[in-house]
Amino acid sequence: MTAPACLDALEPRLPSPLVGVVDERLARWGVELLLKRDDLIHPRIPGNKYRKLRLNVQAAIDGGHRTLLTFGGAYSNHLRATAAAGRLLGFHTVGVVRGAELADRPLNPSLARAAEDGMRLHFIDRATYRRKTEPDVVAGLERRFGRFYLVPEGGSNAAAATGCADLGRELRGVADVVTVACGTGGTLAGLAAGLDHGTQRAVGFPVLKGGGFLDGEIQRLQQAAFGGRRGDWRLDTRFHCGGYARITPELREFADEFAERHGLNPDLTYVAKMLYGTYALAAEGAFAPGTRVAAVITG
Incomplete structure (x- = not known):
């Protein structure tokens, strides 16, 4: 096996495109919407997944690793992106999946x-999964799979936050507010750090029920990556629609209408919830007339 190549060898489309949206509802509220099409960065490793993996992959190369091991649920986009990156760049990949019972079921399309793409799937019970970063669990994985570079669940660590700061830098001077969906918090941590402090702010929409805990996680990631809290950011926890991967009729109706109006079919787990929240804030008057909002389409 030859040495793995850096993600930059994949020739990503950077900066990602910024597309204006014409919508009479937003115009009525005095808001201009731009879509930051991070989903178009790479066909196999889109959006925040590329930004979060780039520096982690470089660290794995620098450390002489040939295997990437990471964690995720049954429908994890992160597992799928890591597997794709491994195949394209020459890494072995291992995905530790939450739910031992899934081992006896047919694989869903994501898994x-x-x-x-060559990922070895290892299913573990939910109690062990909650302890996945503890030394004894990691040591057991090393005995089973050999030496590996560990990428955390969702890819969120200091390297990921640092990589996502480029997203904020790409949006300097083009928007007043940036909105983004939040799963583990790494994208918002980096995005907010990269924005122009004092003139721009970010709003994150957790897709998990009870997502307020991400406030502490984002601050922890910013501390690790940048030495402290960076940027003007906040969370709005109202738009999880019942929890991760939960979909309400209202959300589906909004997503279908958005697709019909604007030709973009938003992912229901992340992107649709973020857009739904963005429109709701505009309707509530949370954005002053004349505000330019950039919504990050993560993929």
């Missing part, structure tokens, strides 16, 4: 795609 099947990861397996097709």
Whole structure:
């Protein structure tokens, strides 16, 4: 096996495109919407997944690693992106999946795609999964799979936050407010740090029920990556629609209407919830007339 190549060898489309949206509802509220199309960075490793993986992959190369091991649920986009990166760049990949019972079931499309890209799937019970970063659990994984570079769940660590700061820098001077969906908090941590402090702010929409805990996680990530809290950011926890991967009729109706109006079919787990929240804030008057909002389409 030859040495793995850096993600930059994949020739990503950077900066990602910024597309204006014409919508009479937003115009009525005095808001201009731009879509930051991070989903178009790379066909196999889109959006925040590329930004979060780039410096982690470089660290793995610098450390002489040939295997990436990471964690995720049954429908994890992160597992699928890591598997794709591994196949394209020459890494072995291991995905530790939450839920031992899933081992006896047919693979869903997300896990099947990861397996097709060469990822070894290892299913563990939920109690052990909650302890996944503890030394004894990691040591057991090393005994089973050999030496690996550990990428955390969702890819969120200091390297990921540092990589996502480029997203904020790409949006300097083009928007007053930036909105983004939040799963583990790494994207918002970096995005906010990269924005122009004092003139721009970010709003994150957790897709998990009870997502307020991400406030502490984001501050922890910013401390690790930048030495302290960076940027003007906040969370709005109202738009999880019942929890991760939960979908309400109202959300589906909004997503279908958005697709019909603007030709973009938003992912229901992350992007649709973020857009739904963005429109709701505009309707509530949270944005002053004349505000330019950039919504990050993460993929």
